[in-house]
Amino acid sequence: MKMLELDTPVLLIDVDVLDRNIALMKGLTEAAGVSYRPHSKTHKSTVIAQKQIDAGAVGVCCAKLGEAEVMAAGGIDNILITTPVIGESKIFRLLNARNQVRVTVVSDNEDNINMLGRIAQLGGRQLDVMVEVDIGQGRCGVPPGPEAARLAQIITDHPNLIFAGLQGYQGKIQMIEDPAARKADTETGLDKLAATLAEFDQTGVSVPVKTGGGTGTSPFDMERGLLTELQIGSYVFMDSRYSGIGWPGSNAPPFEQSLHILTSVVSKPVPDRVIVDTGLKSVSSDHGPPIIANVDGRNYEFGGDEHGIIHMTNYDDVPWNVGDKLRLIPSHCDTTVNLYDQYMVVRGDDVVDVWQVDTRGRVQ
Amino acid sequence: MKMLELDTPVLLIDVDVLDRNIALMKGLTEAAGVSYRPHSKTHKSTVIAQKQIDAGAVGVCCAKLGEAEVMAAGGIDNILITTPVIGESKIFRLLNARNQVRVTVVSDNEDNINMLGRIAQLGGRQLDVMVEVDIGQGRCGVPPGPEAARLAQIITDHPNLIFAGLQGYQGKIQMIEDPAARKADTETGLDKLAATLAEFDQTGVSVPVKTGGGTGTSPFDMERGLLTELQIGSYVFMDSRYSGIGWPGSNAPPFEQSLHILTSVVSKPVPDRVIVDTGLKSVSSDHGPPIIANVDGRNYEFGGDEHGIIHMTNYDDVPWNVGDKLRLIPSHCDTTVNLYDQYMVVRGDDVVDVWQVDTRGRVQ
Numbered sequence: 001m002k003m004l005e006l007d008t009p010v011l012l013i014d015v016d017v018l019d020r021n022i023a024l025m026k027g028l029t030e031a032a033g034v035s036y037r038p039h040s041k042t043h044k045s046t047v048i049a050q051k052q053i054d055a056g057a058v059g060v061c062c063a064k065l066g067e068a069e070v071m072a073a074g075g076i077d078n079i080l081i082t083t084p085v086i087g088e089s090k091i092f093r094l095l096n097a098r099n100q101v102r103v104t105v106v107s108d109n110e111d112n113i114n115m116l117g118r119i120a121q122l123g124g125r126q127l128d129v130m131v132e133v134d135i136g137q138g139r140c141g142v143p144p145g146p147e148a149a150r151l152a153q154i155i156t157d158h159p160n161l162i163f164a165g166l167q168g169y170q171g172k173i174q175m176i177e178d179p180a181a182r183k184a185d186t187e188t189g190l191d192k193l194a195a196t197l198a199e200f201d202q203t204g205v206s207v208p209v210k211t212g213g214g215t216g217t218s219p220f221d222m223e224r225g226l227l228t229e230l231q232i233g234s235y236v237f238m239d240s241r242y243s244g245i246g247w248p249g250s251n252a253p254p255f256e257q258s259l260h261i262l263t264s265v266v267s268k269p270v271p272d273r274v275i276v277d278t279g280l281k282s283v284s285s286d287h288g289p290p291i292i293a294n295v296d297g298r299n300y301e302f303g304g305d306e307h308g309i310i311h312m313t314n315y316d317d318v319p320w321n322v323g324d325k326l327r328l329i330p331s332h333c334d335t336t337v338n339l340y341d342q343y344m345v346v347r348g349d350d351v352v353d354v355w356q357v358d359t360r361g362r363v364q
Numbered sequence: 365m366k367m368l369e370l371d372t373p374v375l376l377i378d379v380d381v382l383d384r385n386i387a388l389m390k391g392l393t394e395a396a397g398v399s400y401r402p403h404s405k406t407h408k409s410t411v412i413a414q415k416q417i418d419a420g421a422v423g424v425c426c427a428k429l430g431e432a433e434v435m436a437a438g439g440i441d442n443i444l445i446t447t448p449v450i451g452e453s454k455i456f457r458l459l460n461a462r463n464q465v466r467v468t469v470v471s472d473n474e475d476n477i478n479m480l481g482r483i484a485q486l487g488g489r490q491l492d493v494m495v496e497v498d499i500g501q502g503r504c505g506v507p508p509g510p511e512a513a514r515l516a517q518i519i520t521d522h523p524n525l526i527f528a529g530l531q532g533y534q535g536k537i538q539m540i541e542d543p544a545a546r547k548a549d550t551e552t553g554l555d556k557l558a559a560t561l562a563e564f565d566q567t568g569v570s571v572p573v574k575t576g577g578g579t580g581t582s583p584f585d586m587e588r589g590l591l592t593e594l595q596i597g598s599y600v601f602m603d604s605r606y607s608g609i610g611w612p613g614s615n616a617p618p619f620e621q622s623l624h625i626l627t628s629v630v631s632k633p634v635p636d637r638v639i640v641d642t643g644l645k646s647v648s649s650d651h652g653p654p655i656i657a658n659v660d661g662r663n664y665e666f667g668g669d670e671h672g673i674i675h676m677t678n679y680d681d682v683p684w685n686v687g688d689k690l691r692l693i694p695s696h697c698d699t700t701v702n703l704y705d706q707y708m709v710v711r712g713d714d715v716v717d718v719w720q721v722d723t724r725g726r727v728q
Binding site for chain 2: 005007008009010041063064083084086087089090108109111112134137138139140141142143171172264265266267268269270273275277278280281282284285286302303304305306307309322323334335338339340341361363364
């Protein structure tokens with residue numbers, strides 16, 4: 001089947017491009033001597049997680065327990081849940097996932113650590129727990145300084161908990177366009193993590209893993225060498241925001257766009273406007289509108305839940321007609337993937353496979 | 365089970381409030397002598413569609429063929445698909461849905477009408493087709509004037525097509541806050557529809573249905589009396605944008621907020637900040653961030669895919685702790701519902717049912 005025969009809107013992965021991105025990141029991390037644990041919140045797919053592990057990733061990250069449950073059931077071993085798991089009901093679910101594969105969870109709260117320990121003890125099992133440090137995101141995480149070492153000591157002292165390391169992650173600096181500014185912010189954050197690590201020297205508690213970073217900061221994270229595991233996610237797909245950032249030593253990141261939305265023109269009421277069948281429910285808007293692949297200019301504007309409106313900036317008339325199909329590049333890959341149940345996998349112009357978006361909607 | 369025992373984030377409907385909204389709209393349309401055909405793109409639920417039909421709605425609207433297929437399979441009769449259905453594959457699917465229940469589709473394109481007729485003829489069946497007129501949205505729809513009558517004649521002339529009426533809808537004026545400005549824009553749009561209708565006087569083609577309007581413009585649509593069917597959608601749930609618009613003769617719309625997201629505090633790293641487990645993947649951002657129910661001020665800010673960050677505007681310290689649960693009011697009900705697989709149905713503080721979001725993700 002040919003890609004252009006697909007009903008639209010539909011989420012496409014070009015598998016050759018995807019594989020090239022995975023191989024490239026493997027090479028970069030290997031050369032830098034750092035482990036990588038890709039964040040599966042980007043792709044939500046056990047097939048892609050397995051590809052990343054086959055290429056040498058130590059495991060994957062999940063943002064939510066519900067994602068980890070699906071990944072574990074899909075045979076993905078060694079999962080880090082990068083946000084706190086709160087409340088008895090969820091901690092019992094965590095323990096159940098831990099029965100199937102190795103699952104580590106982060107925490108920034110003494111009461112939560114005690115509950116993790118108590119429920120792990122009830123189940124007679126060991127649970128790996130990391131401490132999250134806020135290195136600038138202003139979200140979860142203990143402030144940099146002695147509190148992380150205090151929580152690590154509580155984890156270490158509990159017979160059913162294992163202190164697994166420190167997480168320090170900043171999502172909001174990943175897409176700073178100027179690479180020098182992005183590098184400076186990366187360094188500032190890692191300085192905070194280093195200051196926190198210094199507190200551990202007096203406690204005798206060792207820190208097995210330091211995890212964080214993302215696609216945008218990965219060159220600077222590798223150069224600094226403080227993080228032992230990188231949580232890179234978007235490099236597998238890229239999006240219009242990520243592809244627009246500067247990269248050290250070149251104009252653009254070395255990863256290619258493997259993810260698109262195929263959309264159809266459904267109306268051309270006047271010569272200078274077409275309407276496509278992709279709106280707020282089929283491409284995310286949180287980082288701005290999508291752009292049209294292989295076309296100059298940013299012509300797409302949202303036309304409600306189900307439509308996009310395209311006016312050309314450099315033509316009098318729009319060069320498409322009703323029924324024509326275009327590929328869109330989303331502005332934010334994570335939230336766009338989350339709107340779909342499947343990927344249609346293509347190789348060039350041919351459809352070659354279908355993959356489930358396994359953890360779509362697993363927000364609990 | 366109590367609402368506060370639910371794992372979060374979770375989509376809640378208060379069924380008593382929902383039922384009051386449905387009863388209120390029934391009363392308003394009945395008093396105005398206008399039919400209503402609620403737009404199911406808001407709720408995506410066959411249960412709610414059936415409630416609306418039980419309360420006197422003539423049927424429902426669907427935005428996409430895929431939604432109509434699910435509604436038809438769920439026994440919802442008399443569906444209007446409010447966007448063009450383009451291409452052979454989809455038109456064959458449309459004919460299949462038409463085998464099950466009455467389905468009407470809109471069109472604004474002669475080639476599309478001819479293809480609808482040809483495929484209906486192949487299947488030996490009749491298909492109801494409306495003509496869409498652009499009354500100001502700048503999206504799909506023929507320009508106001510004679511073109512609509514020309515397309516209606518083509519539909520009428522085809523042995524397998526039935527001309528079902530005119531659609532004129534403007535989504536973007538529904539949430540204009542000032543009711544006088546909203547009324548003026550409603551009138552301007554309806555004037556364009558009236559001008560188009562005048563073109564029909566010379567053709568002998570009668571226009572059985574004039575459909576359009578939404579929750580925001582409904583008082584003015586009812587007053588004008590030109591539309592014979594209203595496509596109101598958001599009144600069943602409301603959201604923070606809709607509840608903030610002015611209403612003729614009062615400060616606020618008469619519909620109540622029946623839809624919430626229950627969210628948990630998952631981190632309180634410092635006294636003046638809490639992090640909740642609801643982010644871009646569990647509440648939509650296209651109309652802005654959600655607000656916290658029963659709390660003054662707009663304190664929620666997005667903290668990425670999975671988190672919200674809450675600082676108080678009028679307190680030094682945040683009055684919640686890790687594990688506490690809060691209700692959020694989304695800024696846009698349609699796109700938020702589209703992120704979930706189920707509604708948890710509550711009556712006051714008690715969970716009383718679960719309903720599927722049947723047409724979630726049915727964007728094709």
